[in-house]
Amino acid sequence: MSASLVHDFDWIARQMPGAPALSWHGGVWTYADLQLAAGATQARLLASGIQPGSRVALLIRNSPQYVASYFGVIASGCVAVPLNVQERASVLSRQIEHAECSAVIADPQHQEWGALSEVIAPKTPHIVTVDLQPGTAGCLAFCAEMHADAELKLPELQVDEPAMMIYTSGTTSRPKGVLLSNGNLVANARAIAAYLRITPNDKVLCGLPFHFSYGSSVLNSNLISGAQLLLEDNFAFPQQTLKRMQEEGVTGFPGVPSTFALLLGRCQLSDFDLGKLRYITQAGGSMPRAQIEKLRQQLPNTEVFIMYGQTEATARLSYLKPEHLETKLGSVGMPLPGVEIEVRNHEGNVVASGEVGEIYARGPNVMLGYWREPEMTAQVLRDGWLHTGDLGHLDDEGYLYIDGRAVEMIKVGAFRVSPQEVEEVLATFPGILEVAVTGVADEVLGQSIKAVIVLREGAPADLRGVKAHCRQHLASYKVPKIVEFATALPRTSSGKVQRFKLA
Amino acid sequence: MTDALREQIRAFILENYLFTDDKSALGLDDSLLERGIVDSTGMLEIIFFIEEQLGVKVKDEEMIPDNLDGVNKIAAFVSKRQAA
Numbered sequence: 001m002s003a004s005l006v007h008d009f010d011w012i013a014r015q016m017p018g019a020p021a022l023s024w025h026g027g028v029w030t031y032a033d034l035q036l037a038a039g040a041t042q043a044r045l046l047a048s049g050i051q052p053g054s055r056v057a058l059l060i061r062n063s064p065q066y067v068a069s070y071f072g073v074i075a076s077g078c079v080a081v082p083l084n085v086q087e088r089a090s091v092l093s094r095q096i097e098h099a100e101c102s103a104v105i106a107d108p109q110h111q112e113w114g115a116l117s118e119v120i121a122p123k124t125p126h127i128v129t130v131d132l133q134p135g136t137a138g139c140l141a142f143c144a145e146m147h148a149d150a151e152l153k154l155p156e157l158q159v160d161e162p163a164m165m166i167y168t169s170g171t172t173s174r175p176k177g178v179l180l181s182n183g184n185l186v187a188n189a190r191a192i193a194a195y196l197r198i199t200p201n202d203k204v205l206c207g208l209p210f211h212f213s214y215g216s217s218v219l220n221s222n223l224i225s226g227a228q229l230l231l232e233d234n235f236a237f238p239q240q241t242l243k244r245m246q247e248e249g250v251t252g253f254p255g256v257p258s259t260f261a262l263l264l265g266r267c268q269l270s271d272f273d274l275g276k277l278r279y280i281t282q283a284g285g286s287m288p289r290a291q292i293e294k295l296r297q298q299l300p301n302t303e304v305f306i307m308y309g310q311t312e313a314t315a316r317l318s319y320l321k322p323e324h325l326e327t328k329l330g331s332v333g334m335p336l337p338g339v340e341i342e343v344r345n346h347e348g349n350v351v352a353s354g355e356v357g358e359i360y361a362r363g364p365n366v367m368l369g370y371w372r373e374p375e376m377t378a379q380v381l382r383d384g385w386l387h388t389g390d391l392g393h394l395d396d397e398g399y400l401y402i403d404g405r406a407v408e409m410i411k412v413g414a415f416r417v418s419p420q421e422v423e424e425v426l427a428t429f430p431g432i433l434e435v436a437v438t439g440v441a442d443e444v445l446g447q448s449i450k451a452v453i454v455l456r457e458g459a460p461a462d463l464r465g466v467k468a469h470c471r472q473h474l475a476s477y478k479v480p481k482i483v484e485f486a487t488a489l490p491r492t493s494s495g496k497v498q499r500f501k502l503a
Numbered sequence: 504m505t506d507a508l509r510e511q512i513r514a515f516i517l518e519n520y521l522f523t524d525d526k527s528a529l530g531l532d533d534s535l536l537e538r539g540i541v542d543s544t545g546m547l548e549i550i551f552f553i554e555e556q557l558g559v560k561v562k563d564e565e566m567i568p569d570n571l572d573g574v575n576k577i578a579a580f581v582s583k584r585q586a587a
Contacts, residue, residue: 086539111539236536236546237566262543266550266563413544444544468522476520476539 004157004182005189006075008224010035016200016226022064023248024231027135029064031226034071035152037064037139041072043148045103048126052077052155054102055165059092059110061085062210062231063132065142067219069105070210074163074182077155078102081165081177082211086475089115095167096120098175099371107132159183165371166213168311169409169416177371178213178311187364188314189220191336195319196252196279196305200226203276204252205245207232207259214283214414217315218254227252238263242272249276256284256414260291261444269298283307283316284414285446286402289329296325308332308402312386314365317341318400331399339363342385343394353396356403359388408499410439411447412477419499422470422478426451429469431459436489437480438502451480452502454489461485508557509578515552516574520545531574546571553577559584 013021017032029037045056056073058080060066066082073080081099083092089112096104103126106113113129121127130145132138143149157163163185165177198204204222206229208215222229230248235241242263245253255263260282263269280295280302287306295304303322309315318341320333335341342350343357351357366386369377380387391403410417419437426435433456439447455461463483470479490501513529520540521528535541541549549571550561559581561570570580 234536235543236541237568237571239563239566240568258544262547265547266566444547464518464522471522476542 003159003186004074004163005185005220005224006038006071006152007154007157008186008189009038009071010152010154012200012224012226019200019226020228021223022067022229022231024063025134027133027138029135029139033136033139034064034068034223036149037068037142037146038071038075039150039152040143040146040148041069041105042075042152043150044128044146045072045076045078045126047148048103050076050078050102050126053079053162055079055081055099057081057083057096057099057101057104057106058211059083059085059104059106059113059116060130060132061107061110062206062215062233063107064134064138064231065107065130065132066210067223068139068142069130070219071152073105074157074185075152075154077157077161079162079165079179081167082216084167084211084475085110085209086477088112088473088475089119090473091475092116093119095175095177097123099165099177102126103128105130157182159186160368162368164216166211166216166311169418169421176373176376179368179371180314181368184314184365184367185220186224187338188217188316188336189224191338191365192217192221192316193225195321195336196221196281198222198225198227198252202227202251202278203230203248204228204254205230205232205241205248205250206254207235207241208254208256208414212414213309213311213315214254214256217309222252235259235262238265238267242267242269242274245274245277246272250274251276251278252281253277253279254281254283257282257287257291258413258445260287260295264291264294264298265444269295274299274302277302279303279305279322281305281307283309285411286330292325292329306332308400310388310390312367312380312388313339313361313363314367316365317361317363317388320399324399328395328399331395331401333400334398335361335400336363336365339365341394341400343392343400351393353394353398356391356393359390359392359400359402360385361388362386410437410449412439412442412449413445415477417449417478422449422451422474422480425470425473426453426466426480428473429466431456431462432466433459434489436497436499436502438499440482440503442481448481449478450482450484450502452484452486452489454486505582508581509574511557512577512581513574515556516540516549519548529574533574534568534572536568536572549577553581557581
């Protein structure tokens with residue numbers, strides 16, 4: 001069966017070519033602009049002889065050019081590999097190599113591009129750089145850079161063929177690519193669009209990065225529905241964000257707990273006229289109940305959707321209907337239509353309601369697997385079920401509650417950070433004998449990273465050097481906020497480090 | 504706007520986000536956000552620094568890039584408020 005995001009996007013774009021699709025830095029791209037630019041990307045890739053199924057990396061921050069490249073890659077039957085623009089060149093080059101990318105489409109202004117392009121140039125057959133300019137001029141420049149002016153062509157795209165690969169945090173620094181099919185993307189996007197009731201009348205302000213599953217799902221679900229996305233670079237200036245929401249008459253706003261902590265921390269939402277704000281969505285980790293209450297108080301006429309999912313399930317597995325927010329406070333709701341969720345024990349048996357176990361999920365949104373990692377894939381995909389690694393329980397009525405993670409991860413804002421990845425980088429700093437990393441409570445981010453270091457005898461406690469080393473090798477959100485030096489790490493009698501005692 | 508103030512602000516950012524005392528790592532007109540030196544929560548920390556270390560309360564409506572996104576901008580904003 002032929003079904004894909006670009007089929008759905010193309011259909012809506014033909015219905016409403018002049019409607020605004022993306023608003024960014026004061027300029028607007030219409031659905032026709034986006035269709036044209038996606039067609040130009042597709043033509044460029046095909047003209048370069050890139051075969052369907054090839055991986056094409058995207059190193060472009062949220063912008064219309066990212067979206068055009070993303071749709072163009074999928075329309076070519078290739079696999080879009082969006083890279084985390086916050087990562088360092090060493091990580092990016094490892095991912096590009098790991099994905100065996102045939103092409104890279106990049107923003108040459110990216111701060112790591114100089115170092116990265118030198119490393120990847122000899123091994124990457126096609127490198128295309130695109131300037132990020134807003135508005136129609138930006139669209140025309142993009143098409144010119146692609147050296148193509150062609151209509152978007154819709155080939156046969158099979159539901160079980162890969163369309164996207166998202167790198168996610170593994171338990172080590174080894175790249176872990178979640179491979180998603182055309183069917184995964186379109187099923188999840190349609191389900192989300194349906195429960196949020198997204199229509200062409202919607203204007204959604206999005207500051208979530210598209211290279212992560214949550215941001216990507218916002219992009220997909222809105223652009224197959226004819227809605228307009230207003231791209232926001234960051235939430236550093238919450239007053240400005242709220243003013244833009246007021247002026248533009250924003251109807252939808254997706255965020256993670258730290259987004260709402262930033263907005264609610266310094267501003268009174270009720271000072272702004274957000275009367276058109278129909279809904280808010282929250283995913284990416286649990287939000288404190290007090291914050292949910294505060295949102296409800298300050299925005300009494302806005303529906304709040306609490307959601308749960310993971311990259312391995314494309315993005316979304318469950319959501320709590322706004323009308324159940326009070327009676328089921330703390331729950332992440334019920335499975336999406338077409339998705340099944342079970343909670344099972346260590347033996348793989350379904351547990352009774354109220355009992356905590358691992359969350360299993362099955363549905364059209366469950367990934368194809370981890371790229372080039374059959375063993376890792378077999379560990380999490382068994383008998384058609386995804387073993388999420390999350391712990392939870394269901395209540396008597398089938399509402400899901402999250403109780404933690406079976407696999408140790410630190411959640412910094414919306415980002416999952418593996419303690420091992422940070423430890424591996426720290427261990428390469430001279431003078432460090434051993435190190436352990438854990439998450440500690442943080443008012444805004446939920447958790448921040450703490451490292452406890454044991455030095456070799458005579459080695460200096462170079463706090464600044466340690467942090468600078470981390471910044472050089474890790475994305476900035478992975479740099480430990482707190483670094484302490486100790487004489488020994490807390491261990492169990494069997495010698496295992498007790499991370500919980502580090503906090 | 505004094506050089507001492509500018510350097511105090513630059514030193515804070517170098518120490519806490521770039522982990523160096525090499526002044527050449529941060530130009531006075533560099534955008535902290537564009538260069539990825541701070542993110543949204545880092546900006547919040549800079550506001551705390553302005554309020555607690557420099558003694559200038561940042562009003563909600565003053566939280567704009569023109570006042571905060573760069574050493575010179577912060578120094579100009581703080582000087583203006585201190586003089587008021």
